[in-house]
């Protein structure tokens with residue numbers, strides 16, 4: 001049986017993620033093989049000990065931390081097992097970092113489409129367990145669409161191999177049961193430990209173009225995003241929004257000279273094609289919506305696109321840091337993950353701003369995947385009372401979002417922090433089916449307790 005580490009220092013090393021919460025587990029396990037994971041799960045079942053899987057621990061919802069039982073780190077399961085350029089597939093262990101995988105795929109002219117901006121710190125297993133997405137999900141879809149097969153260890157230690165059926169027609173049984181891969185994508189560690197995955201890969205397009213387009217106001221930027229989405233002249237692969245403060249953070253993080261300055265908002269777009277992308281069409285569309293077309297920054301080639309990506313990633317990273325000094329007083333960053341039908345985004349953001357002002361909160365910094373109607377509103381709560389106040393404001397927004405056909409969580413999952421909001425979206429029948437599935441696969445409730453289904 002693999003050693004369980006109980007040293008305080010080590011346990012504390014696995015007690016924080018990007019949620020701002022700190023939960024110290026009773027022990028940490030760092031298995032280096034599937035057999036060691038299986039042994040650990042058998043031991044946990046025998047001793048009725050909770051096990052919370054953890055990858056890179058970039059979760060924003062406290063899904064990868066626990067104050068009870070064992071945190072099972074997958075970081076030593078870090079082998080790329082096989083790359084098949086002809087079939088455009090890769091088989092990897094769960095603890096491989098997405099950034100490392102992309103570097104190994106690049107010489108083959110291939111890439112893994114899910115691109116959370118945290119890709120240099122997060123694992124393939126964590127991305128699958130959250131059904132993660134990212135800026136380019138606008139074109140390629142979230143992680144679910146790119147998983148062909150999974151190897152999963154269940155709570156009792158049995159290992160199952162799941163492969164998506166190659167069927168083109170199927171009427172056997174209830175549709176959610178026809179492909180069990182889908183049960184584990186987005187299951188947030190609650191149904192099994194993903195050991196390995198077979199990933200579908202895409203060929204790298206010949207030309208990739210990024211544009212950072214400055215606008216005087218955020219409403220002009222948001223109108224432009226709707227227009228770009230509906231235009232026949234351009235075909236974006238990402239449509240990202242940064243409000244004035246988010247744009248300033250990106251610029252201050254090394255974007256001097258390559259990122260617009262002193263703007264109301266920035267829209268970052270990318271288009272990728274095998275022929276020349278329509279730069280003129282983008283500039284005309286931007287100008288028609290009030291953009292300052294003379295100050296558009298153009299990113300072309302892998303190096304330049306990597307810079308743009310780093311600047312965009314700086315926004316959530318710096319917002320997380322801004323909240324750190326308030327932790328001692330119970331403060332933290334509160335990051336929303338709701339999404340609405342994309343045409344409703346401008347009005348929803350206006351309501352968010354009004355509510356924050358009415359409640360006398362620091363203005364939220366808003367950025368993210370606006371092409372999918374999916375921004376992240378980052379609030380800073382300076383103490384525990386302010387965190388509660390912000391959560392009240394967020395809950396009112398979530399009620400509107402769900403009433404308007406949106407979701408309370410589009411890519412970060414529910415974890416522990418947002419499980420209280422699941423009933424806003426799921427009917428009582430859906431909640432009973434969710435609990436029944438959990439009981440069937442994890443009858444003792446040992447896997448990632450508190451994730452998705454609120455504890456107690």
Ligand SMILES: Cc1cc2nc3c(=O)[nH]c(=O)nc-3n(C[C@H](O)[C@H](O)[C@H](O)COP(=O)(O)OP(=O)(O)OC[C@H]3O[C@@H](n4cnc5c(N)ncnc54)[C@H](O)[C@@H]3O)c2cc1C
Pocket residue numbers: 017018052053054055056057058059060063064074094095115116117118121122123124125126127128129130131132133134135187188189190192193194195313316317411412448451
């Ligand atoms: C700065 C920043 C930017 C981000 N940007 C994005 C973004 O653009 N798009 C996006 O979707 N997300 C984003 N995220 C959220 C997060 O990075 C992703 O959800 C990521 O995929 C989580 O991977 P991880 O390895 O860090 O998982 P962890 O945080 O370690 O775990 C996340 C969840 O997955 C479970 N889990 C981990 N490994 C396994 C496994 N092998 N088997 C079963 N369950 C497992 C854990 O129990 C937990 O429930 C961002 C986070 C940060 C901090």
